Amino acid sequence: xxxxxxxxxxxxxxxxxxxxxxxxxxxxxxxxxxxxxxxxxxxxxxxxxxxxxxxxxxxxxxxxxxxxxxxxxxxxxxxxxxxxxxxxxxxxxxxxxxxxxxxxxxxxxxxxxxxxxxxxxxxxxxxxxxxxxxxxxxxxxxxxxxxxxxxxxxxxxxxxxxxxxxxxxxxxxxxxxxxxxxxxxxxxxxxxxxxxxxxxxxxxxxxxxxxxxxxxxxxxxxxxxxxxxxxxxxxxxxxxxxxxxxxxxxxxxxxxxxxxxxxxxxxxxxxxxxxxxxxxxxxxxxxxxxxxxx
Amino acid sequence: xxxxxxxxxxxxxxxxxxxxxxxxxxxxxxxxxxxxxxxxxxxxxxxxxxxxxxxxxxxxxxxxxxxxxxxxxxxxxxxxxxxxxxxxxxxxxxxxxxxxxxxxxxxxxxxxxxxxxxxxxxxxxxxxxxxxxxxxxxxxxxxxxxxxxxxxxxxxxxxxxxxxxxxxxxxxxxxxxxxxxxxxxxxxxxxxxxxxxxxxxxxxxxxxxxxxxxxxxxxxxxxxxxxxxxxxxxxxxxxxxxxxxxxxxxxxxxxxxxxxxxxxxxxxxxxxxxxxxxxxxxxxxxxxxxxxxx
Numbered sequence: 001x002x003x004x005x006x007x008x009x010x011x012x013x014x015x016x017x018x019x020x021x022x023x024x025x026x027x028x029x030x031x032x033x034x035x036x037x038x039x040x041x042x043x044x045x046x047x048x049x050x051x052x053x054x055x056x057x058x059x060x061x062x063x064x065x066x067x068x069x070x071x072x073x074x075x076x077x078x079x080x081x082x083x084x085x086x087x088x089x090x091x092x093x094x095x096x097x098x099x100x101x102x103x104x105x106x107x108x109x110x111x112x113x114x115x116x117x118x119x120x121x122x123x124x125x126x127x128x129x130x131x132x133x134x135x136x137x138x139x140x141x142x143x144x145x146x147x148x149x150x151x152x153x154x155x156x157x158x159x160x161x162x163x164x165x166x167x168x169x170x171x172x173x174x175x176x177x178x179x180x181x182x183x184x185x186x187x188x189x190x191x192x193x194x195x196x197x198x199x200x201x202x203x204x205x206x207x208x209x210x211x212x213x214x215x216x217x218x219x220x221x222x223x224x225x226x227x228x229x230x231x232x233x234x235x236x237x238x239x240x241x242x243x244x245x246x247x248x249x250x251x252x253x254x255x256x257x258x259x260x261x262x263x264x265x266x267x268x269x270x271x272x273x274x275x276x277x278x279x280x281x282x283x284x285x286x287x288x289x290x291x292x293x294x
Numbered sequence: 295x296x297x298x299x300x301x302x303x304x305x306x307x308x309x310x311x312x313x314x315x316x317x318x319x320x321x322x323x324x325x326x327x328x329x330x331x332x333x334x335x336x337x338x339x340x341x342x343x344x345x346x347x348x349x350x351x352x353x354x355x356x357x358x359x360x361x362x363x364x365x366x367x368x369x370x371x372x373x374x375x376x377x378x379x380x381x382x383x384x385x386x387x388x389x390x391x392x393x394x395x396x397x398x399x400x401x402x403x404x405x406x407x408x409x410x411x412x413x414x415x416x417x418x419x420x421x422x423x424x425x426x427x428x429x430x431x432x433x434x435x436x437x438x439x440x441x442x443x444x445x446x447x448x449x450x451x452x453x454x455x456x457x458x459x460x461x462x463x464x465x466x467x468x469x470x471x472x473x474x475x476x477x478x479x480x481x482x483x484x485x486x487x488x489x490x491x492x493x494x495x496x497x498x499x500x501x502x503x504x505x506x507x508x509x510x511x512x513x514x515x516x517x518x519x520x521x522x523x524x525x526x527x528x529x530x531x532x533x534x535x536x537x538x539x540x541x542x543x544x545x546x547x548x549x550x551x552x553x554x555x556x557x558x559x560x561x562x563x564x565x566x567x568x569x570x571x572x573x574x575x576x577x578x579x580x581x582x583x584x585x586x587x588x
Contacts, residue, residue, distance in 0.1 A: 225409075
């Protein structure tokens, strides 16, 4: 009996050794299998949403019901037109584009001043900008709501864009990138007598394309996914954004007037813009994240 | 660095900084100051503010429901941070190990970075719905009675799972960059020494990745405290019986369901202190490990 155990143990050891020599050469099939399972888990909820958005009703009570239906066109049309999701998407797009362009211009200006200008108390100015990291929307939405009422901006696109335009993160990332542009190039530009506007347009921006794309994607995803602030400050359906529009659709489901397949169509629509941008521009995006962390 | 300061017009630098500074003052600093001021007043709709000193804070100190919300938020953050980081670290490790299909695996697990929380919440509501959910059948087959509309702990788990799922993408983005920075020679040495699989992750990679992991702990904690609002709002509305009433949702209700702006402002100030403390920790930690990054 002990001999048999010995034999079995040797067998197991041999198997172990096989596996470890395999990892020296490359990943074992087990690694791929585990990845497949985990990827499936991460993708599954959204895959269900997309499938359900093509079905007649949203009733999917068993895994066997997860076959695509033939109501895709019908459902998306109904969501976009009858439930005004087209309008919500448009509002979200307008909000996100205004925030992205506004933030980009304003932050390039600020970062250029911080890096290329001789300013008294420069560190203090930069600190003043960085300190706003401590003041995210959740900390100040109550007084911001009152401020918007006083300004008469409630329920307008101004309310959901202007407060986002100052961005410590973007200024910081751009500053880091500007500091990585060789000083010799900057000095050459100076010797050539290049003015600030031409320096920005013909030296700085062309050398920053990747980072500008990267921060734009980060800003777009951030802006598009805003939920709490529009929920509070926008109170008419005509001006509402897609994130909160989803909540309105869901309310209709609870009320029994609407099928889940429409909510999933709305969800899929709301997911698409940030997802596509991220996939298309993943390379500059990942590079920009690398800068942020340093 | 001083060689980069090629311009010295005070007016130009002032104009470049102006937009960022004005927006910061008007929409970030001023509302925060207002929150501090209002926290000393009895303030709600349609009545004049009345100065009450520290009464709002005193109310928070004695309010047992608020204490539960604080504890709940800490527990929720702990679960979400631990969950996100464990899953993401393991996923990153698997992706790091394989030598084919890395790009495809990477994009199929980092995409939730772009996922709008509102979409994530609705999709989870649908797949885990107590009566309609696709997953409800299989989970009940395991002997669990899915009843999270009425069962507090179950609701907590559902919200936490949804929040973890959404944050995996962001974490893998940073972890893969950190893991790719581990010198190949170190990996080879570990492999030749027979340190395989998980042991290599825990005793070789994790120590080298500490700066990134600390950074992510802080970012994930802030995420769990503040950016999970949409999950709570759409999945549970803080219920059942406050089982998912984390601070940010509690603050929203105080302000916009009960319109107690005084108490809500005191709660905002508390949240500000939370963000401040977390940022301070991050600065300290980044300082301590800064020579690693270079």
